[in-house]
Amino acid sequence: MSRKKEARKIIFESEKEMPPVPMSLGSMLHNRTGAWRNIKPVIDLSKCIKCGICWKFCPDASIDIVDEWPQINYDYCKGCGLCAEECPQKCITMVEEEK
Amino acid sequence: MSKEKKMTTTITREEFMSPGHLACQGCGASLAMRLALKGLGQRTIVCIPACCWAVIDGPFPYSSLDVPIYHCAFETAASSASGVKAGLEILGDNETAVLAWAGDGGTYDIGLQALSGAAERNDDIIYACYDNEAYMNTGIQRSSATPFGAWTTTTPVKHYKKERKKDIIGIMAAHGIPYIATASVAYPEDMVKKFKKAREIRGTRFILIFAPCPAGWKSRPEDTIKLARLAVQTGYFPLIEIEKGEKWTLNLKLKERKPIAEYLKLQGRFRHLSEEEIAAIQQEVDERWAKTLQKCSL
Ligand SMILES: Cc1ncc(C[n+]2csc(CCOP(=O)(O)OP(=O)(O)O)c2C)c(N)n1
Ligand code: SF4
Numbered sequence: 001m002s003r004k005k006e007a008r009k010i011i012f013e014s015e016k017e018m019p020p021v022p023m024s025l026g027s028m029l030h031n032r033t034g035a036w037r038n039i040k041p042v043i044d045l046s047k048c049i050k051c052g053i054c055w056k057f058c059p060d061a062s063i064d065i066v067d068e069w070p071q072i073n074y075d076y077c078k079g080c081g082l083c084a085e086e087c088p089q090k091c092i093t094m095v096e097e098e099k
Numbered sequence: 100m101s102k103e104k105k106m107t108t109t110i111t112r113e114e115f116m117s118p119g120h121l122a123c124q125g126c127g128a129s130l131a132m133r134l135a136l137k138g139l140g141q142r143t144i145v146c147i148p149a150c151c152w153a154v155i156d157g158p159f160p161y162s163s164l165d166v167p168i169y170h171c172a173f174e175t176a177a178s179s180a181s182g183v184k185a186g187l188e189i190l191g192d193n194e195t196a197v198l199a200w201a202g203d204g205g206t207y208d209i210g211l212q213a214l215s216g217a218a219e220r221n222d223d224i225i226y227a228c229y230d231n232e233a234y235m236n237t238g239i240q241r242s243s244a245t246p247f248g249a250w251t252t253t254t255p256v257k258h259y260k261k262e263r264k265k266d267i268i269g270i271m272a273a274h275g276i277p278y279i280a281t282a283s284v285a286y287p288e289d290m291v292k293k294f295k296k297a298r299e300i301r302g303t304r305f306i307l308i309f310a311p312c313p314a315g316w317k318s319r320p321e322d323t324i325k326l327a328r329l330a331v332q333t334g335y336f337p338l339i340e341i342e343k344g345e346k347w348t349l350n351l352k353l354k355e356r357k358p359i360a361e362y363l364k365l366q367g368r369f370r371h372l373s374e375e376e377i378a379a380i381q382q383e384v385d386e387r388w389a390k391t392l393q394k395c396s397l
């Protein structure tokens with residue numbers, strides 16, 4: 001995921017502070033979409049072959065490569081289950097989210 | 100697995116789309132943007148008309164993209180991109196790529212004349228259409244990209260869509276623009292490569308991306324890649340390139356095509372179809388496939 005920005009919500013005090021044209025460069029990282037999740041992916045790294053397939057297909061850019069291993073970013077993962085479906089090793093399981 | 104082994108990454112690790120965006124679970128369109136920007140890189144401006152992506156990126160001034168976004172009116176993706184490009188040229192910036200990023204409604208239907216105008220002038224823009232085969236953002240209404248047989252809210256089961264999908268690639272090819280390609284979220288390497296290639300070409304470039312939509316197709320979010328892959332493997336959505344308006348290339352040759360029924364049965368929008376109707380769809384796919392092979396001189 002993008003490390004260039006902080007998960008901070010940008011607030012304009014007045015209209016004058018806003019840019020003149022609707023050009024977006026703010027950050028949506030304050031929006032922790034992990035709250036949408038009903039089921040969550042859990043990776044069994046002992047079976048992982050580091051093929052990068054789960055990372056490549058994540059529509060939410062919510063699988064990070066940390067020390068060359070895939071790591072789910074639960075702050076944002078929406079629980080679509082794509083990674084578990086596509087993993088050739090079947091080492092990602094979708095488990096019920098406890099809330 | 101050894102600790103030292105590097106993770107295999109066949110596409111750049113750099114990300115220009117951050118999480119926190121507003122797309123549904125398993126949205127093909129959001130993966131499409133992630134991949135497209137990996138191909139185009141940092142120096143890109145995106146023009147987004149009304150479509151799901153106008154919502155996905157976040158409400159102004161927030162954004163989930165690390166490149167500037169210019170939100171424009173529904174029918175103006177191409178003309179807005181042409182304008183942004185002209186502005187950049189006046190500023191002496193010939194480096195920044197301008198990407199028009201529209202849905203199928205904004206491309207096949209309401210934005211077609213602006214797109215045709217830009218293509219006729221050969222304006223120096225990249226126009227990408229993510230095709231989810233209906234007006235999804237407003238609640239799944241039919242577009243001219245909706246295929247024969249599909250349910251949408253304006254083509255209900257009893258009156259499912261009877262017309263076939265418009266041949267947008269044929270229309271764009273007739274304009275003779277320098278580069279046309281189709282891409283699929285199930286083939287990220289091919290897609291990133293095509294955006295990279297398009298970036299290096301001058302003039303109007305058109306890329307059509309197949310982007311499954313679980314909400315509108317009534318498919319399981321985890322099936323998004325499977326569906327995109329089946330669309331290619333059945334020959335429903337061939338991966339092609341057309342260079343200089345003439346040279347057709349089939350990027351993925353298929354020894355054997357899978358039956359279209361395999362693709363259809365995973366989607367609720369086709370659930371009502373009878374065996375005969377599925378056979379009719381199969382025949383149409385076969386005919387289009389034969390034509391594609393012919394154009395690619397295969
Ligand atoms: C001139 C105009 N007409 C209608 C609308 C309403 N509208 C907003 S998004 C949309 C559907 C867009 O469909 P598509 O281009 O396929 O993108 P998708 O939502 O599927 O991503 C419509 C009809 C509008 N914003 N402007
Ligand atoms: S898809 Fe599976 S095997 Fe491949 S990197 Fe991800 S978890 Fe590991």
Ligand code: SF4
Pocket residue numbers: 121122123124125126127128129151155231235236311312313314315
């Ligand atoms: S409606 Fe479809 S295209 Fe729109 S955000 Fe949801 S999954 Fe994506």
Ligand SMILES: [Mg+2]
Pocket residue numbers: 202203204229230231232233234235
């Ligand atoms: Mg659409």
